[in-house]
Amino acid sequence: MHELSLAQNILETVRQNVTADELSKVREVVVEIGAFSGVVAESLKFSFEAITSGTELNEAVMTIVDIPFCLKCNDCGSETSTEIPMMLCSICGGINTQILSGDELRVKELKLAEE
Amino acid sequence: MEIIKIERKVLAKNDAIASEIRGKFEENGVFAINMVSSPGSGKTSLVEKIIEYFNGRVNISVIEGDVQTDLDAQRVSAYNVPVVQIITNGGCHLEANLVNDSLKNLDLVQTDLLIIENVGNLVCPAGYDLGEDMKVVVISVTEGDDKPLKYPKMFINSKVLVINKIDLLPYVNCNIEQLKQNALKINPALQVFEISCTSGEGVGKFCDFLESSI
Secondary structure, eight states: OHHHHHHHHHHHHHHHHSOTTTGGGEEEEEEEEETTSOOOHHHHHHHHHHHHTTSTTTTOEEEEEEEOOEEEETTTOOEEOOSSOOSSOTTTOOSOEEEEESOOEEEEEEEEOOO | OEEEEEEEETTHHHHHHHHHHHHHHHHHTOEEEEEEOSTTSSHHHHHHHHHHHHTTSSOEEEEEEESSOSHHHHHHHTTTOOEEEEEOTTOSSOOHHHHHHHGGGSOGGGOSEEEEEOOSOSSGGGGOOOSOSEEEEEEEGGGOTTHHHHSHHHHHSOSEEEEEOGGGGGGSSOOHHHHHHHHHHHOTTOEEEEOOTTTOTTHHHHHHHHHHHO
16 A cells, blocks of 8 residues: 555654644645555545545545646757656657656645634 | 645656665666566566576575565575565555565675566556666566556556466467567557566577667
8 A cells, every 4th residue: 555655654754744722723734646656646635635634634624636748859959748647758759768757746735724 | 725836747756766776776886777567577586587697797686576475585585596585465566665675685796787576566566766777677478468558557558568478379379579569659668678587599699789788
């Protein structure tokens, strides 16, 4: 259960970023997941729900922002997105490439209910 | 609603410990590899072959990661090298804090090459930095030639690909050229070695590469 330990990391981050009083006001935890981060969004949401239900964070829902894989080729300058993340440029076959996005696994922001 | 910006990597804590480990390795002149693969591809056999090949010429220490049992540590300790077993009790990968704790039981000053054998799993270990110099992904020909396409992250994050069990090629449905092509499509910078831990073929070449990296 890889996602469960990630959910615990996320929970810790939430706790570090709000005061004890604010915890019960957290309504949304926005998490960015890249296409090849290796994380199953549904499992992560399920795990987060499992460890927060019945706590101050009972009403906090995890929202996932999917980030596509994007590769930049330094030879031909193209920016491409392939279904399977490949570091070989699919346009010119160049190997001088860099990943622009797709590896993210980040807590983006928290949304809190106003007073 | 009030919005609090966080922008923090979920694995930030793991990465921080990994940096600390990397510092310890640099300070003590340790070259560390994180060996990853699916279960049964021959990681432990390769550890044994590496130890045999260097035959004491290079000081090797080993960290074994498994979900259960210390069977691998028992196997490796027969070669008289320092070995620590990490049992994850269900955890599907090693994390930096586990490795950091286990370093207390190893003499880094007396280690030139540290081999961290991760839990057999082609998915989860890809995302966890353990402070290693490089990930070495091992794949055996019995697993088929499509695995790099199915588990791309592991191949993107590795520097070296070791294809094991090449002695079995005549008996299995695996096109090794296709396997290499698939892996290099995912990560063209991979250095590829073809070996058989059973016959010993190719093991020397891989070990020479390791020695040149130390």
